[in-house]
Amino acid sequence: MDPQVINEYLPLFGDAALLTVGLGAAGIGLSIVIGLICSLVQFYRIPAARQIVRIYIELSRNTPLLIQLFFIYFGLPKIGIKTDPTVCGIVGLAFLGGSYMAETFRSGLEAVDKVQSESAYTLGLNRFQTFIYVILPQAVSTSIPPFVANVIFLLKETSVFSAVSLMDLMFTAKDLIGLYYNTTESLFLLVVFYLIILLPVSLLGALLERKLTGYRTANEKVRRGMIAQRKEASGNVGN
């Protein structure tokens, strides 16, 4: 491996990484919005919309992103809709990610016990208040691990963007290999840059998980408290 080559390639990979992160963030942001809407449609069993969401989810999950991108990039212009590569990449990622996010959020919503909404209702909270204050916080906390997995998966999926001539990390690596045959250096930088992008996401995810699911995991303090209570309770029986 030639350090000189690596040094020369660094700025190119840096630019490509920024593009990957930018498009990834935009696409993932959109897919969160799509996922939220779709999961709510399914959770509240909204007629008609529910069937459409179902079809979308199956279509999106069971076709590769590459093919989806081809449809958007080469297919849409045929019916008169012009798409530029950037928009195409973001829309493609959102189309794929939306379904993954939808299923993740739906499973989180459905994991909340029915008695939770019932007691909220008997306390007088309306449907919206019940959702915001009771269901959503619990659903978010169960959804965090699969959500983080989705984000990582989608960021990695951006590697097919090169197919629609976006100069992302994969494109840059392939391009440099094709031009100068510095395969080792290029592939090395490719791996390093993906790690630089994805490791912080993983770490952040773990942090988020600890913060948001804290109320469910017993820590040392809690366990000690429980034992003390049990002693207290068995003491009370005596008198």
Next chain:
Amino acid sequence: MSETSELLEIKHLTKSFGTTSVLEDINLTVRKGEAVVLVGPSGCGKSTLLRCIGALEDIQGGEIIIDGERIVKGGKNPKVGMVFQSYDLFPHLNVLDNITLAPRKVLKRDKAQVKEEARELLRRVGLADKEKSLPRELSGGQKQRVAIVRALIMQPEIMLFDEVTAALDPEMVREVLEVILDLAKQGRTMMIVTHEMQFARAVADRVIMIDGGRIIEENTPGRFFTEPQTERARQFLNTFTYESVKK
């Protein structure tokens, strides 16, 4: 009793799940300040009756009227407070937030004022030191006492208790039942579904036995537990003693 003191009135109530009939022609009134205990074998419909009154179930016939207002599933139902068998505290909120959520969001009451009232109620059920605890840090009995406070702070006209001690360890049962007894002494109107017969006898002004979706006996606790009118009630009460079982 005068006509005006009737708080809850149920007329010809019918409830079924699909083709399965659960409640048939239930007629019943509860007066203000009365504690009515519902007993009966599992699956007899007593919990479903409570859920109908709590507007959690749609009904197929008849009507339920509380304080002149007809109860409809999904409608506003501020006159009823309910405590369930399963611990239904909001797990992500601490005790104080569990209690103050509804008064703040539904009644739009002042936060500091509600907190003060919540603390006072917690003190009365012996949980003054638990206001910052999360539900998972509490024992079953403590959770149910918090759930009772959470319902009480909304100042319901009638409290419904659906087997609130059924999931508790025996030593936790007493602390919860004592809170309910206390409420009865203060003259709260309530309907209680329970399998604790001793407690039923102590707390009830009237006992109603339900079997197969029908009211089969309505009696004073003194008479129900010593000389029930119906053979079915006698059989039912016998299942709680082991005198007939010989080794």
